[in-house]
Amino acid sequence: MSTFTQEPHKLLLIPGPIELSDEVLYANATPPMPHTGADFIPIFGDAIRMTREVVQTQTGQPFLIAGSGTLGWDQVAANLIEPGEDALLLNCGYFGDSFADCLRAYGANVDEIRADFGKSVTQPELEAALKAKKYKLVCFTHVDTSTAVLSDAKMIGETCKRLAPESLVILDGVCSVASEEIKMDEWNIDVVLSASQKGLGAPPGLCVVIASQKAIKVNEVRKAPIAGFYSSWKRWLPIMQAYEAGKPAYFATPPVNLIRAYQVSLTQITKSPTISLQDRFELHRKAALRVRHAATELGLKLVPVDPHYTANGMTAIYLPEGLGVADVVPRMAQRGIIVTGGIHKVNKDKYFRIGHMGVSVVHPERGDIAKAIAGMQEALQEALASKKATLAAKESYKPSPVRNPAVPRAYPRSIAVVSARL
Amino acid sequence: MSTFTQEPHKLLLIPGPIELSDEVLYANATPPMPHTGADFIPIFGDAIRMTREVVQTQTGQPFLIAGSGTLGWDQVAANLIEPGEDALLLNCGYFGDSFADCLRAYGANVDEIRADFGKSVTQPELEAALKAKKYKLVCFTHVDTSTAVLSDAKMIGETCKRLAPESLVILDGVCSVASEEIKMDEWNIDVVLSASQKGLGAPPGLCVVIASQKAIKVNEVRKAPIAGFYSSWKRWLPIMQAYEAGKPAYFATPPVNLIRAYQVSLTQITKSPTISLQDRFELHRKAALRVRHAATELGLKLVPVDPHYTANGMTAIYLPEGLGVADVVPRMAQRGIIVTGGIHKVNKDKYFRIGHMGVSVVHPERGDIAKAIAGMQEALQEALASKKATLAAKESYKPSPVRNPAVPRAYPRSIAVVSARL
Numbered sequence: 001m002s003t004f005t006q007e008p009h010k011l012l013l014i015p016g017p018i019e020l021s022d023e024v025l026y027a028n029a030t031p032p033m034p035h036t037g038a039d040f041i042p043i044f045g046d047a048i049r050m051t052r053e054v055v056q057t058q059t060g061q062p063f064l065i066a067g068s069g070t071l072g073w074d075q076v077a078a079n080l081i082e083p084g085e086d087a088l089l090l091n092c093g094y095f096g097d098s099f100a101d102c103l104r105a106y107g108a109n110v111d112e113i114r115a116d117f118g119k120s121v122t123q124p125e126l127e128a129a130l131k132a133k134k135y136k137l138v139c140f141t142h143v144d145t146s147t148a149v150l151s152d153a154k155m156i157g158e159t160c161k162r163l164a165p166e167s168l169v170i171l172d173g174v175c176s177v178a179s180e181e182i183k184m185d186e187w188n189i190d191v192v193l194s195a196s197q198k199g200l201g202a203p204p205g206l207c208v209v210i211a212s213q214k215a216i217k218v219n220e221v222r223k224a225p226i227a228g229f230y231s232s233w234k235r236w237l238p239i240m241q242a243y244e245a246g247k248p249a250y251f252a253t254p255p256v257n258l259i260r261a262y263q264v265s266l267t268q269i270t271k272s273p274t275i276s277l278q279d280r281f282e283l284h285r286k287a288a289l290r291v292r293h294a295a296t297e298l299g300l301k302l303v304p305v306d307p308h309y310t311a312n313g314m315t316a317i318y319l320p321e322g323l324g325v326a327d328v329v330p331r332m333a334q335r336g337i338i339v340t341g342g343i344h345k346v347n348k349d350k351y352f353r354i355g356h357m358g359v360s361v362v363h364p365e366r367g368d369i370a371k372a373i374a375g376m377q378e379a380l381q382e383a384l385a386s387k388k389a390t391l392a393a394k395e396s397y398k399p400s401p402v403r404n405p406a407v408p409r410a411y412p413r414s415i416a417v418v419s420a421r422l
Numbered sequence: 423m424s425t426f427t428q429e430p431h432k433l434l435l436i437p438g439p440i441e442l443s444d445e446v447l448y449a450n451a452t453p454p455m456p457h458t459g460a461d462f463i464p465i466f467g468d469a470i471r472m473t474r475e476v477v478q479t480q481t482g483q484p485f486l487i488a489g490s491g492t493l494g495w496d497q498v499a500a501n502l503i504e505p506g507e508d509a510l511l512l513n514c515g516y517f518g519d520s521f522a523d524c525l526r527a528y529g530a531n532v533d534e535i536r537a538d539f540g541k542s543v544t545q546p547e548l549e550a551a552l553k554a555k556k557y558k559l560v561c562f563t564h565v566d567t568s569t570a571v572l573s574d575a576k577m578i579g580e581t582c583k584r585l586a587p588e589s590l591v592i593l594d595g596v597c598s599v600a601s602e603e604i605k606m607d608e609w610n611i612d613v614v615l616s617a618s619q620k621g622l623g624a625p626p627g628l629c630v631v632i633a634s635q636k637a638i639k640v641n642e643v644r645k646a647p648i649a650g651f652y653s654s655w656k657r658w659l660p661i662m663q664a665y666e667a668g669k670p671a672y673f674a675t676p677p678v679n680l681i682r683a684y685q686v687s688l689t690q691i692t693k694s695p696t697i698s699l700q701d702r703f704e705l706h707r708k709a710a711l712r713v714r715h716a717a718t719e720l721g722l723k724l725v726p727v728d729p730h731y732t733a734n735g736m737t738a739i740y741l742p743e744g745l746g747v748a749d750v751v752p753r754m755a756q757r758g759i760i761v762t763g764g765i766h767k768v769n770k771d772k773y774f775r776i777g778h779m780g781v782s783v784v785h786p787e788r789g790d791i792a793k794a795i796a797g798m799q800e801a802l803q804e805a806l807a808s809k810k811a812t813l814a815a816k817e818s819y820k821p822s823p824v825r826n827p828a829v830p831r832a833y834p835r836s837i838a839v840v841s842a843r844l
Contacts, residue, residue: 004426009453017454017678028679029451031431032439032625034760066490066627067652068674074652102651197675203454205488205627205677228650229524230489230496250765252490253619255627256439257450258680338456343672 004029010333013372014340015145015175015314015355016198020261021268028203028261035256036248043263044243044254050266051208054177054200054277055192057184060210063236064262066255067207069174071231072193073102075209076170078228079219080137080191083107087137088129088167090121090156094146094344099139099172106227111135117346118305120151123159130163136218138167142176146344148316148353149304150180157187168215174198177208178269179284179313179357190215196258199284199313201265201358206258280362284312287361287369291315291354294373298380303351313357316342323383324349331379337372426451432755435794436762437567437597437736437777438620442683443690450625450683457678458670465685466665466676472688473630476599476622476699477614479606482632485658486684488677489629491596493653494615495524497631498592500650501641502559502613505529509559510551510589512543512578516568516766521561521594528649533557539768540727542573545581552585558640560589564598568766570738570775571726572602579609590637596620599630600691601735601779603703612637618680621706621735623687623780628680702784706734709783709791713737713776716795720802725773735779738764745805746771753801759794 004026012019033040044064051062065071081087087108089100092115100110113121113129121140130138138160140151153171160169168190173182177192178199184192190212197204211219211233219226219233226232235251242249270277288311292302295317303316319328325341329352332339339355342348354376360368426448434441455462466486473484487493503509506529511522513536522532535543535551543562552560560582562573575593582591590612595604599614600621606614612634619626633641633655641648641655648654657673664671692699710733714724717739725738741750747763751774754761761777764770776798782790 004451006451006453012454012456014456016675017457020454025451025453028625029426029428029447031428031447032434032442032619034434034436034762035439035626036762037760066488066629067493068488068676070674071489071652074650077651105647105651105654195675197454203450203677203679204457204675205680207488225527228496228653229499229527230493231650231652232527252492253438253617253626254490255625255680257625258627258677338459340456340458 010336010338011368011371012338013355013360013368014338015353016195016357017204018198018201018355018358019360019368020201020203021265021359023268024202024261024265027264028257030257030260033256033260035253036250040256041243041246041248043260045246047259047263047266048240048244050263050270051210053270054266055173055182055184055210056186057210057212059213060184060192061213061216061237061240063209063211063233063240064254064259065207065209065230065236066205066252066258068204069193069195069207070098070102071207072172072174072195072209073099074228075207075231075233076137076139076191076193077103077106077108078231079226079233080168080215081106081108081227082222082224084109085136086111086133087139088113088133088135090126090138090140090151091115092120092141092147092149092151093117093144095141095144095172095174099141103137103139108137115149117344118147118149118303120149120309123155126156126159127163130160130167135164135167137170138164139170139172141172142180142182143311143313145175145314145353146342147303148311148314150176150309150311152309153182153189154187157189161188168218175311175313178280180311181281184210184212196262198355199357200262201269202262203258205255206262275362281312283361283364284357287356288312288315290369291356291373294376298377314353314355316351316353318351320380320384322387323380325352327383327387328352328379331382332375335375335378337375339372432758432760433790433793434760435777435782435790436760437775438617438779439626440620440623440777440780441782441790442623442625443687443781445690446624446683446687449686450679452679452682455678455682457675458672462678463665463668463670465682467668469681469685469688470662470666472685472692473632475692476688477595477604477606477632478608479632479634481635482606482614483635483638483659483662485631485633485655485662486676486681487629487631487658488627488674488680490626491615491617491629492520492524493629494594494596494617494631495521496650497629497653497655498559498561498613498615499525499528499530500653501648501655502590502637503528503530503649504644504646506531507558508533508555509561510535510555510557512548512560512562512573513537514542514563514569514571514573515539515566517563517566517594517596521563525559525561530559537571539766540569540571540725542571542731545577548578548581549585552582552589557586557589559592560586561592561594563594564602564604565733565735567597567736567775568764569725570733570736572598572731572733574731575604575611576609579611583610590640597733597735600702601706602733606632606634618684620777621779622684623691624684625680627677628684697784703734705783705786706779709778710734710737712791713778713795716798720799736775736777738773738775740773742802742806744809745802747774749805749809750774750801753804754797757797757800759797761794
């Protein structure tokens, strides 16, 4: 095990999948274990217990099921929505839209509070909605991967407790679990749904859901049958309970390699002798600050409007006017750093996204963040220089204003600003 | 890559997960690739194309989605069943029962033809059912992992074509794809559903479904909305088409490591310069014959009643009367060979199951099958000797017939038979 070193590769700094430790990758390559065997059962049990620790719950019930994070939405909708029931969705971007689509696919009546691009839903907006109507579910994306906007989970949970104590509060934590603090019990969160490939530090393919006992109960007393088979908590609950109790059980074959990799990652996250879970959150905050600082130093604007509502596991940065994703992201890739463009339908070519989660921030000795910042600076500089050269060539061509009136006469202002700072 | 060797481990001969090649395991441990990046897209595209080859279809549409094989049932039910529609299920065991449960969870009216334990549904039974009623779906388990019974996929597909040409024929191939021949187009099969961890030779966690264009069309014109989000073919179809066309697309993050491992395994399966797909099926047939022969040589009976309807990727063998799973399976494990007990609810302690799929049969130089046979012989011999000793001790104790009338007076007959042959 100690001799395994992962292949050389470009630094993966997208908002998931992320850079993984050698130990996690090696666990993913161990020969498959029999899924109901004595070696695997305690690994699965451990993974369940440590999942609770990460979201700070005593009584929440983890469900670890092969699938993408998207399957977490289906679990929420299939188990907790009966046709025609009302759900409120606090929508901060692309993933809010998709979560709403999923709820509607199961017959939910979804009301949305749509935040402007780069903003999150405010407490007064939430209060007004909860006073106006009773909702079975109040759903929000903790960090919307499309915008890097961080919602205030504590405020949302507590506001619901005060104004809508019967509602179930659903936190989509695909891009927040293990990079943002979540106090599931204390903040009145009923479901946290996530996936293995972001802050949780494992390869993609494991859907991670934690449901409060209140949510489990709501599912148990529902009138309509559960709207699914693979996503049914009733079918999975005895399986998860058995594995945790050290006993074999079977509903569907678990992804044994991935659960082992996930268990190794959770061990690194929750049992580190030197870095506590609180330290981990703090390291993510520091890395995010560093990236944001570097961006603003370059004169770039962040997508999230308010620094208090900005994710700590990723950053979304506007490109200077005149530059598109294709000008910058491939230039960072040439420097060995993989970041990605926008995803929000309106603005996707106007900004790019950097992920900074897991080992890249918890082990600063790797130098990942410094490399990302240097890469960003160089790529922008080169892109701007190239753009200037193109514009200058066009200028010197001096086309007739009648033949081609659209050619810009000067560099766009924001290119000039960024250029001056580089 | 060439230097990676998997950890020493016991020989995994259950009916999935199975023994994997070093190359497949190493692929599972490569650093995650960005899921819409230029390196990953052709890997996904290749995996899609090679999936078609394995089930011998020209036009079938593969769906490769993170999940267990069970998710394949959900895909069939969510996309192809509208509430109240009729499905016929040819039931040969535990997995037939579960498939029926899944169809019913989506509102299907399921009629079952239940074969006796160890038998498959016959052509006259199927013909009678198809003449009596019109079914939207005709579903069957190609190999029921609980019994090792192999259904006659060709007969079922052709009978449906003749008597129920509008029905969709659904083959549950979790335990058959790549270990049993399937000619999807020629045999009139509309959906093949499977999972990565058996004949397909990869770790568990990838649900593999191939749908005919007829099935895709039936889904497109359905009246009720698709009963799910994550399992919706309408959402996944453009994604699969894009990856195959070499273009990025996003619906949910694919399990990039596992798809890479699966692609490596499919390359070994479909592009081997020395072992064709036909050779592969033949090698599975030979290995199965060898295991069955060894079992019958020991005087043991097979669960499948008819050798023509017996799986080639696994074998289910009755224990001699007087011995239970706990007498034999742990003794094989002590010899480094992992097999497993029964799973069918009625008889699960009366038989055990040996898996023989993938590298264990395609590379006979590994000696896996020989080890399994020797391990079975030794474990049975030891178990019988131990049972005899226990019985002899009880005999010599000579308890009063009044105090303990249940103590057997002699070894059960089948122990004596097996004992004589060992």
